[in-house]
Amino acid sequence: MRRFGSFRLDPLNQCLWRGEQRVPITPKAFDVLRYLVEHPGRLVTHEEILEALWPQTYVNQEVVKKYIVEIRRVLGDRHDRPTFVETLPRRGYQFVAQISEEASPGLSALPLDGENRIVGREAALAGLASALDRALRGQRQVVFVTGEAGIGKTTLVDVFHQHAAHHPNMRIARGQCVEGFGGKEAYYPVLEAIGQMTRHGGGGAIVQALARLAPTWLIQFPSLVKTEQREALQRQILGATRERMLREVCEALEAVTADHPLVLVFEDLHWVDSSTLDLISALARRREAAKLLLLCTYRPVDVALSKSPLKGLKQDLQVRRLCDEIGLDRLEESEIAQYLAIEFAGGNLPADLANLIHRHSGGNALFMVSLVQDMVKKGLIVQDRGAWRLSAPSEEIDPGVPETLQRMLEVQFDQLSRPEQRILQSASVVGERFSIWSIATTLDIAPDQIEELCEDLAERQQFINSTGIDELSNGSASARYEFRHSLYRQVIYRRLSDARQAKLHRRVGERLKSLCTPGRREQELAAELALHFERGREYEHTVRYLMLAAENAAGRFAYRDAIQLLQHALKLVPKLASGTGPEREIQILELIGDAHYALGAMADSAKAYAAGAARAAGSGLRSAQVSALASLMRPFGLIDPDQGITAVDQAAQVSTSLGDPLLLARTQMLAAGCRLLYDAWREEDAALCASAQQAMHRLGDLGPPYHRLIAGYVHALQGRYQEAVGIFDAFIPKTDETSDPMAYHLALGGKTVALLRMGQFGEVLRIVRTGKEIAAKNGNDPWLFNFREAWLRTLVFDFAGARRLCEVIMRAGAEYPTGQPETIARVAAGYAELERRNYDRALEYFAQVGDPRITRKFYLHWFWRMTARLGSSRVWLESGNLANARREAEASLQSALATADPYLHALAWEMKGRIAIAEQDWDAACQSVGRALAVLEEFEVPMAAWLVHATAWDLHSRAKDDERAETHRACAEAHILTIANSFARDEPLRQSFLAAAPVRRIVSNRKLREAPPSAHAL
Ligand SMILES: Nc1ncnc2c1ncn2[C@@H]1O[C@H](COP(=O)(O)OP(=O)(O)OP(=O)(O)O)[C@@H](O)[C@H]1O
């Protein structure tokens, strides 16, 4: 800390102290002051300041001048006779006062020095000091400071803050809950406090901890993330959840408090948002060591009135001894006497004044302070030749004292001039903090004059304090003030008539809105704008900003908060002008559906989309109906494909009558694609899908993400692997775009379908592993990746591994549908039993997959049914029942040929060929193997090719055509090596594949030794 005059500058916590009082100063003014203090005794030019504090941004020199004015005001310095900051005209400034470095005293005792104006509270401060001691020893502490409005919670925290700041390496960060919009902003005070920590001393370490441990939080501070980092960060946080966000911030805080203790203050939790409450709960319940003291203040009465869950949370933590509560009582008469003695040192005030003040204020600190100030203002307490005295006997003063603090403030307000009253009324609508700019359009007073009047009020210590300068995004600057206490604002606000409140809110809302360029800034202010427009009864704007605020919440993975905001917007829809209502309602329902989908609540998601579709149908908004019906496919795809197909079919039907060729093409493509993937492969649907895509192409449209992804799958199942991978890659985020987790997961899934057929098993394994890592970080069940890995394992003959994974998936008893993993588990189990020659059991597993009563419909279910059927055919073949083998193989072939999947075609022909070989029906064998080879000539499918060539090798060896036999063996071997070498050389799955009997017989030992390691292993 650096001391100059009676001030101390605390760079670590970015605050300025005068004695025990924290002197309000804006962060930028603080930075300017700090820069001057750190470069004392020399000229600091305007340019130097601009370069140091506003690098890479254009800021007018005027702004610096405004901050210097603020600094002078805060320090009580004079321009013409400077004690601290001297202006060197047209050049810059010089810090001229003596500066001394202040050693940090220990914190065991909390001495109150002479400059301190706080009275009483010894027990409370001692309680806080011992909590801090425990925190310093690594035992995290949560303390709630509670008491009525104006009792002195903030004052107590300020004094404690000042003491704690003396401790070496101590970090202190504060976040403030805000009445009204603050409760609608997820993590409002937390983001404020963390933002502070990143900007202050040691901020670099905080940013690093966030980058390492809490990417979901780092991304919330766009200015901290370099463009080149953003891409990696976006990938790391894909599909993140609220739980992950909470865990990450806890871990980051634990890491940063390992050597630097931290006092985290959240003020006024009676206005808290639910996400911050979750964080407090999580922080309190974790057991890991942390030198952390979480200090929260609130008014219990307000919490009870608002039915906030805070009350329950605190009680629960108390029962578990995870928090302490320091309840502040009203001040005693003796403490008021002490206050008077300090305030009017050396005065001659009668002893019964303390009694009078105590009687009227009831010991409420704010009431006490306001009363005393009022008496001074009214000339009841006067200074006479340097000593304070009462101007009348206290019995005479007594009857005139207002009965309540509110009444007293009202009287004070009534005594102000009319323009002052009007300024304060407008300000009370803006909030506890306001700028001249924000109220200027609500008044017919020139801004300069408003500023002058505000300065006067602040100087007279009436109602407001000056807090510096606001830099507006339009490049200008405006003086900023705050109400001296939230009650001051409330008193003024409540006395406004409803109509006047509404009108002022409207004006303030419009003013704020004018500051926003659509996009970023508008999004940032969304909750605040929604509040003003709602209170201003401008419902069109309200609904729009609530939707934007919900988007913000979703960006913080606070989907439940988002749903709450949207539901609130939904309630306001009936108030919209009749023309826009239904359209908005449908949009909101769609967003609610999306939020539920993101939470994994598929039934709720479907319900919201269905409500949107019904509403659209009811109001004749048919394209909105089409879009809502199309959305239904997403949740239904997971829980009830048939209902999903009904919805997209209906969408296609409605779109035929709309005269919108693009919408028609999109919807037909989607409906046909979904029928192909979720119901059965039909040639006419494949043709429809292709022609609809061509129509879209002609109209220059790629389609919305979901449509494009469905098209990608259809391509993959038709053997157009490169095309499919191209589509999927577009949804795997590379750039600064915000990525949609749903699209990302579908794209990854589709990519694995294509890559497996292309023989790129190693790449699939890498996708699976990364996906699982991310899921683990998000605290999500990695089932989507587990069943893909299970399939991969069956393809490399690791049946036991595949089953283990499938069992894990099924054991989790999750809410999501288990059709796919169950089926893959059965197929893997079937092959494992076949390997052990347990033919009956193998057949049973494969039959279960084919039985629609056991295996219900799910995405690509037909593919698995065919795979199982091929399995049964293999079992019959190996168990020697050739007739049954042939029957199953024929059935497999017929259903495979009904699809367009070259992989299935090749395998079905290969199976038939193999059976014919066993039957020694050489013609039939040659024909079937020939057909399989023909498929492979058209499509490159290594996953099937190695098997087909292996069978061709068998066939020609038996016919003693050694040359052709060897050609096929070599081909089979080449495909096997492509597959094997796509893995890292030491990958166990590679070993498993190469060691499997059907593979081992093909690959020569020499080739195995030569096999180059894959590029990824290098
Ligand atoms: N112990 C004290 N000694 C002297 N003055 C005090 C004390 N506590 C509070 N005050 C005075 O009372 C005023 C109101 O106190 P403070 O703002 O701390 O109340 P609060 O409990 O935080 O109220 P709110 O619930 O509205 O936030 C302060 O501005 C300060 O001047």
Ligand SMILES: [Mg+2]
């Ligand atoms: Mg307070």
